[in-house]
Amino acid sequence: MNSSQSRPGGGTQLPSRRVASELRTAIASGDLPPGAKLPSERALAARYGVARNTAREAIRLLAEEGLVTAHHGKGVFVREKRRLxxxxxxxxxxxxxxxxxxxxxxxxxxxxxxxxxxxxxxxxxxxxxxxxxxxxxxxxxxxxxxxxxxxxxxxxxxxxxxxxxxxxxxxxxxxxxxxxxxxxxxxxxxxxxxxxxxxxxxxxxxxxxxxxxxxxxxxxxxxxxxxxxxxxxxxxxxxxxxxxxxxxxxxxxxxxxxxxxxx
Amino acid sequence: MNSSQSRPGGGTQLPSRRVASELRTAIASGDLPPGAKLPSERALAARYGVARNTAREAIRLLAEEGLVTAHHGKGVFVREKRRLxxxxxxxxxxxxxxxxxxxxxxxxxxxxxxxxxxxxxxxxxxxxxxxxxxxxxxxxxxxxxxxxxxxxxxxxxxxxxxxxxxxxxxxxxxxxxxxxxxxxxxxxxxxxxxxxxxxxxxxxxxxxxxxxxxxxxxxxxxxxxxxxxxxxxxxxxxxxxxxxxxxxxxxxxxxxxxxxxxx
DNA sequence: TAGTGGTCTAGACCACCAT
DNA sequence: TGGTGGTCTAGACCACTAT
CATH class of the missing domain: 3.40.1410.10 (Chorismate lyase-like)
Incomplete structure (x- = not known):
């Protein structure tokens, strides 16, 4: 049931880390500018061929780094840089x-x-x-x-x-x-x-x-x-x-x- | 499949919050003193009649508050209070x-x-x-x-x-x-x-x-x-x-x- | 009403640790 | 070897938001 999981913890990344990395890159490059909406969890799961929970975990990792914020019922958005x-x-x-x-x-x-x-x-x-x-x-x-x-x-x-x-x-x-x-x-x-x-x-x-x-x-x-x-x-x-x-x-x-x- | 979930978001707590609350109380009361090992995720799941993922989520909440720390392969432990x-x-x-x-x-x-x-x-x-x-x-x-x-x-x-x-x-x-x-x-x-x-x-x-x-x-x-x-x-x-x-x-x-x- | 995130279940395989 | 946390799958129901 878990055959798509390749070398966990090993040289290649875990699926959740991989999805997080790709999103992180998209944010850093400006493809996903501040304020942009990320694809939905379900869409990410489909795109990367993972379970929804795994896409969700990827988003959690990004949220923990302060890169994105989730809004219930609306979506997940790239956080705006705020004035301090x-x-x-x-x-x-x-x-x-x-x-x-x-x-x-x-x-x-x-x-x-x-x-x-x-x-x-x-x-x-x-x-x-x-x-x-x-x-x-x-x-x-x-x-x-x-x-x-x-x-x-x-x-x-x-x-x-x-x-x-x-x-x-x-x-x-x-x-x-x-x-x-x-x-x-x-x-x-x-x-x-x-x-x-x-x-x-x-x-x-x-x-x-x-x-x-x-x-x-x-x-x-x-x-x-x-x-x-x-x-x-x-x-x-x-x-x-x-x-x-x-x-x-x-x-x-x-x-x-x-x-x-x-x- | 989810019939045990009672009034989500309502007056009673979500299962994960409830488990977290009970553990938090045990920590505050001294039943689980600093350095003590928590029951395993599987044991918590059995005791509270929830899925392992739910017990895990409860522990994640506590870890986020800085109350406990997980050690892979060993267990989850109440964090020691450290001198500042x-x-x-x-x-x-x-x-x-x-x-x-x-x-x-x-x-x-x-x-x-x-x-x-x-x-x-x-x-x-x-x-x-x-x-x-x-x-x-x-x-x-x-x-x-x-x-x-x-x-x-x-x-x-x-x-x-x-x-x-x-x-x-x-x-x-x-x-x-x-x-x-x-x-x-x-x-x-x-x-x-x-x-x-x-x-x-x-x-x-x-x-x-x-x-x-x-x-x-x-x-x-x-x-x-x-x-x-x-x-x-x-x-x-x-x-x-x-x-x-x-x-x-x-x-x-x-x-x-x-x-x-x-x- | 449709789409989104939030949470939960049930079960699986893996990596780490002590014995 | 057996127990632990770490991660994943697949599917479900809920609550919130916009239309």
């Missing part, structure tokens, strides 16, 4: 904020000529996660923080999620604890008014595959990892006053830091 | 270098009580890649740089690759262009002697799935992305004198930056 949003250390600069009145995110997206949208989807008082509590110096067993969840879009495409934790002690009684709209100058202007000008940031960066929920929420194609940034805002008295966990699509976002080397 | 190497902005500090005489990498690994090894696998004069040439301000069409490839190990496990480019103009005639061994104080001590003390760094961070070669070379399990850092060393006169492209396993490495917020 680059978040740099200067995005928190006071000058930038005062000149534009924009949040760091909006400033970055605007700089690239794209349309930014930020949805604050929830604000609640919570017990912060361990790692956050540790960085804020608050008690993880108490409802010691305000949690603000934000979804970030560029041209109506979801690109990242940011969950900010603010010590209740700081947020209590201010718009930080109540209002989705931060007004002119955004979050960091409010912190400054409350006696916490941002003077130093710490960013802990890692990468991983998205959870199922993240993959759905950010419509992340197969084979695209996320970058996770645990960001801590620190004021002029070395007090951490805010921690945000950013999760962003690695294929649409990047980080760009410039910093002095200490003595 | 955290590379911070202070790793280039002059003080650290002068006190320990260690390279940034060795210092970080030693700090965590692990054994570092760095192999310089090649040194050659080359035409630098576009992005590197741009940052160094050299001609990508000319052999204008020295390329040094380094492999980094912790406890004999490969954790990252670093490819450093140095303008030929700077490296010519020095050990930078010839010797694998950089001597006391490593690379940055040599740059300092040549009139390029490192005073500022730029690090551009992104993440992606590894290429096939990287997956082999770094023995990266399925479902683990890499972090790619394009690092630029800049001297006191704002001259870039070195660019290094780091590629590191995301499950074994992290970055930890602290930096001042500019005005």
């Amino acid at each position: 949003l680059r978040f740099g250390s200067e995005r928190y600069s006071h000058r930038l904020r005062k000149e534009t009145g924009l949040s760091p995110y909006r400033a970055e997206v605007a700089k690239q000529g794209r349309t930014a949208r930020v949805d604050c989807t929830s604000i609640e008082r919570v017990r912060p996660p361990e790692d956050v509590a540790e960085r804020l110096g608050v008690d993880p067993a108490e409802p010691s923080a305000v949690r603000r969840e934000n979804w970030y879009y560029a041209d109506d495409e979801p690109v990242q999620i940011g969950v900010t934790y603010i010590p209740w002690e700081i947020a209590e009684g201010s718009v930080l604890a109540t209002s989705a709209n931060m007004g002119k100058g955004s979050l960091y202007a409010r912190f400054e008014e409350l006696g916490h000008p941002i003077t130093r940031i710490r960013e802990e960066v890692s990468a991983r595959m998205p959870t199922h929920e993240e993959a759905i929420g950010l419509s992340i194609p197969d084979g695209v990892p996320v970058v996770e940034v645990l960001h801590t805002g620190i004021d002029h008295l070395d007090r951490p006053f805010e921690v945000t966990r950013f999760v962003m699509r690695a294929d649409l976002n990047g980080l760009d830091y410039t910093m002095p080397v200490e003595d | 190497l955290r590379f911070g902005s202070e790793r280039y500090s002059h003080r650290l270098r002068k006190e320990t005489g260690l390279s940034p990498y060795r210092a970080e690994v030693a700090k965590q009580g692990r054994t570092a090894r760095v192999d310089c696998t090649s040194i050659e004069r080359v035409r630098p890649p576009e992005d590197v040439a741009e940052r160094l301000g050299v001609d990508p069409a000319e052999p204008s740089a020295v390329r040094r490839e380094n492999w980094y190990y912790a406890d004999d496990e490969p954790v990252q690759i670093g490819v450093t480019y140095i303008p030929w103009e700077i490296a010519e005639g020095s050990v930078l262009a010839t010797s694998a061994n950089m001597g006391k104080g490593s690379l940055y001590a040599r740059f300092e002697e040549l009139g390029h003390p490192i005073t500022r760094i730029r690090e551009e961070v992104s993440a992606r799935m590894p290429t096939h070669e990287e997956a082999i070379g770094l023995s990266i399990p399925d479902g683990v992305p890499v972090v790619e850092v394009l690092h630029t060393g800049i001297d006191h006169l704002d001259r870039p004198f070195e660019v290094t492209r780091f590629v590191m396993r995301a499950d074994l490495n992290g970055l930890d930056y602290t930096m001042p917020v500019e005005d």
Whole structure:
């Protein structure tokens, strides 16, 4: 039943690898330009004389490499090369904020000529996660923080999620604890008014595959990892006053830091 | 033939998701501790009354999340939690270098009580890649740089690759262009002697799935992305004198930056 | 309604690993 | 040698999308 399988694992390629290779070549050569639709799984199976599952496996390999994306009911498409949003250390600069009145995110997206949208989807008082509590110096067993969840879009495409934790002690009684709209100058202007000008940031960066929920929420194609940034805002008295966990699509976002080397 | 498939996509889970969920729970609860062997695909299929392919799909989901790793001929095992190497902005500090005489990498690994090894696998004069040439301000069409490839190990496990480019103009005639061994104080001590003390760094961070070669070379399990850092060393006169492209396993490495917020 | 991807079944052969 | 994962075949039903 499997007589067409030639020398598995040997000198010649497995059928699935072979199909993947041919498609990869077609993509690289431009025969299948970005945005183009691949032949259907059934068509590929027929063309290459393999079972549909094998053609499917070939497509899975390409998806894992980030070359193609499947759309249920529509087809499989060559992925477009996307512009990268680059978040740099200067995005928190006071000058930038005062000149534009924009949040760091909006400033970055605007700089690239794209349309930014930020949805604050929830604000609640919570017990912060361990790692956050540790960085804020608050008690993880108490409802010691305000949690603000934000979804970030560029041209109506979801690109990242940011969950900010603010010590209740700081947020209590201010718009930080109540209002989705931060007004002119955004979050960091409010912190400054409350006696916490941002003077130093710490960013802990890692990468991983998205959870199922993240993959759905950010419509992340197969084979695209996320970058996770645990960001801590620190004021002029070395007090951490805010921690945000950013999760962003690695294929649409990047980080760009410039910093002095200490003595 | 498919009568056991209940309400696909609906309120109850698909068989593959259900099997994955149960295994995930067993892993989280400690019933399947790190290093434990999962039941074989055939055993899972029998236990849950599904086809072997379905059990296999469940395992693929877990592997994609980084929870388990398959070993051909041996079985599928719960992945061990690994300590993360955290590379911070202070790793280039002059003080650290002068006190320990260690390279940034060795210092970080030693700090965590692990054994570092760095192999310089090649040194050659080359035409630098576009992005590197741009940052160094050299001609990508000319052999204008020295390329040094380094492999980094912790406890004999490969954790990252670093490819450093140095303008030929700077490296010519020095050990930078010839010797694998950089001597006391490593690379940055040599740059300092040549009139390029490192005073500022730029690090551009992104993440992606590894290429096939990287997956082999770094023995990266399925479902683990890499972090790619394009690092630029800049001297006191704002001259870039070195660019290094780091590629590191995301499950074994992290970055930890602290930096001042500019005005 | 027709075509697409998503998932599943049932069974087969192969390559790798330990014994 | 027997058990394991890796791959393949052939066929089925489902859900999503466009017409």
